[in-house]
Amino acid sequence: MECVRTDVVIVGGGPVGLLLATELARYGVRTVVLEERAEVSGRPRATTLHARTAQVLARRGYLPAPALPLTEEAVSAPFHFAGLWGLELTAPAGEPEPLLKRPQAVLERDFEERARAAGALVLRQYRVVGLEHSERSVVVTAEHPRGRVEFEAAYVVGADGARSAVRALGGIPADESAPTVSAMVGVVRCAGEGVPEPGWHRTPRGWAVAKETHDGRWHLRVVDCLTPAADHRLPLGLEEFRRATSKVMGRDIDMDEPCSLSRFSDFSRLARSYRSGRLLLVGDAAHVHFPIGAQGLSTGLLDALNLGWKLAFTVRGVAAEGLLDSYDAERRPAAARLLEQVRKQVDLMRPVNTPVSLAELTAATGTAADVATETVRLALMVSGQDTVLPPRSRYPSLWEGRFLYNLELATDNGPVDAIRLLADGCMTLVRFGPTAPDWAPPPRLRGALRVVRSAPVPGLPCAALLLRPDGYIAWAADTAGDLVDIDEAVTAWLTPRSGVATMESATPVLTGSVPAGV
Template sequence: MQTQVVVVGGGPVGLFLACELAEYGVRTVVIEAQVAVSHRPKATTLHARTVQCLVRRGHLGGLLGARDPGTGGPASSSFHFAGIPGLVVSAPASEPEPILKCPQDELERLFEERARAAGARILRGYRVVEVRQTPGGVHVTAEGPSGRVSCAGDYLVGADGARSVVREQAGFTSRSYPATVSAMAGDVGLVEPDALRPGWHRTRRGWIVAKDAPEGTMRLRTLNCAGAYATRHQPLTLQELQREVSWIAGRDIAMTSPRWLSRFSDFSRLVDSYRAGRILLAGDAAHLHFPIGGQGLSTGLLDAVDLSWKLAFTVLGTAANTLLDTYDRERRPAAQRVIDNTRAQLALMRPDPALDPLRSLFAELLARGGESGVLGSMISAQDAVLPVRTTDASPWEGRFLHNVALTTREGRTDVIGLLRARRPLLLLFGGRGSSDLEQAAERYALLRVVHAAPIPELACEALLVRPDGYIAWAAPGGAGLSSTLTAFFGAGTTEGDLVKSASVGRIH
């Protein structure tokens, strides 16, 4: 097979990326070892910034509750920090609810359906055995139901999880943090249903997190801070899980009907670079952390949000040569921040009596709301500010543009509605230099120019908004619009140039 982008890994990150690339018109092939979407319990939380980005791409329809933008105050949801309740995660009133609870397998099915509809080819049941990079492209060999297949492309994205074959074969180096705790998970039936109630249970020996599961079972997670088990790579048995839960609880808790038993730990890893030539990594293939705070799925999807438009524009010839390099510069620090905050939360969760005063202090601060703003923004990735290009950049550059209502020449709309076209957006608010800015944008057919009435809370004359919702440039401010457009999109692309490539016709 000959394609433009090969995506290895058909989990939520790989399928979302394939969906986005295909809708841009990029020929995309996904290679996935599983023959179907797994029903195994995995992540269920999408945090605010991820929800906001996905909505701007036209996803999550039907999963989010209806809100009337601009009415009432900010939306908020209750969460936890290091197992301590009281964390409040908020989002502006014009944005969707800040936390979406949705099983990962449901998201995967939605992304796969949309990816196929957009023209992506998804090969299920094929396991990658070789990854090779040449100066002009990449070659992937996989084995599956019909034997061995070979796929050549311009670029390869490894979204194949923590045990990434792409990462290993492409020679990515990484920094790792060794495992210090042992954790178990599984769905079980309790012989005595009242032996353990749903919730977070902390004892002097560790933690048990219990949640009601389908068919009258209980979904359990344990945390034992005594150290990493030597057997952590071996299959988990019901007897081991029962023994662990009973030991932490300090009483016998009998179980039956085990399902989805597994082990995990706080082993963490971050690759030294997300890019090696024509090979890029995303999701757990690039970063791994202790699963506290429900940040793993969101972090991986934000990788794909950042990468998708940059890779699409690069493949289609509408990007500057250095645009793909910004993927690593923007997403690797974000992953490091997640690794750091999960390690901090784990430190608070260790059952050391000496930490009781610190836990009490955090509980008091969260109860009073004193730390919810800082911690809530961190957990939900709403505190993310992207690196700026110049020292004299506008204060708006690198910040996320929240949804605001806009009155344009074509009528009323909002930021979410405008960004669903997946194109960079130049908003002109009627400043004295609007005509000059519009003239500078003329050689970029990919750029959508919108004249809008001034917005008092924005207090700027113009904004250049990236397809992912972040502000690339603002006026008044530092560098000129022309230099910013060149840095992102090269010398420019006219409508005639776009028509030459049939695939680019999807960029509308």
């Protein structure tokens, strides 16, 4: 059997897996993606990216940076919580809009093109059937139209969805909750008096969301809160979909020309760990929840953006001890919060519990000021902008773990904003003030860390900031006296192994070969 040796194998070529592949390949990590499907699925899927996901994508160069100087005002967009409209999602000035429309299929094609251009090997029609995990490596066995092939890698990442083969074959346990509602989705053509009105429809039996497509069809999502969920693997036909829609709507809905009919529910799953030795999980392989609030795709992409640079630095030999474990420490709590938030939304959407409005829901906190505060809190939570990461320093500044929103820096090399500053994937030490003493990183950290000197920034009272590639603050010196801790701060994140090449010398070359024409 042919054996291909590489650094990382990613199982699953959806947008999350392909984004991770792009990130790794851009850092010079030899990366192979194994995907069962022959082509990108055209089924209606997620279409929205929330603010924090768009902000990190911009810092990694996947979205255009704003023009300089930064003069744009904050941008807001209306949104809902549990189907109750009233949230105002806001992105600060200089950031992407807070609700970015990007269909999942478009993202998948874009990331695949970028992954291939960066040097990743993307193989379609490869189904994983075996996995052997040891202290030194992982061997993945995959079937393809011409036979079988093995891939030996330092790490394997499961990006293969809710029925993850990596999670199952790797024996990674997960906590699950049983479904309580039955839901269906599909695209159909409706005619006559049965044509639904666009928007949200709440009834004593559940709720439905109707949206007209560009070709005059209807994209319908129907949730029956009174009927136990059927096995989501059972095929869904037009007649069953019509009956379920008519039942929830309380009137006959005539429909034909169905496509993309499927079932879903509020079943949830959360892996107990996102890392088991040399196995890691991202996206739906790690967490599954009811698809409300357009948060699933954004959460998966944030997983990939968090893991990408940490895994690359680990493979390239510059990561400090425990850096890769911080992926689980940062992303699993975020998913746990999301699952709890989604459960609350589903409970609020049951006919017996549904408030009349978001104002009624938030008014339970008391005063009008409390209502306003609670609405802002919900908006930040839904958009992911309330995330603060756990610190790694012994005596962390209040800045550590927070996200640095886009701002303009007057550096020795001219003006630059935070988005452009991080686009090359380095950790970046920014030192403020003309009298800041020089400090240079160890030679073996070339390509992983760089130092920039900037004039002080109004509203940012820091002597120095250590920025991660994803835009979060890894360390901050509040005063000039704190600069003596730079060495300790850097080594908490980056500790090069002796005898390892610098990050700059990366040339990804696979050993072994895969069947031609596949």
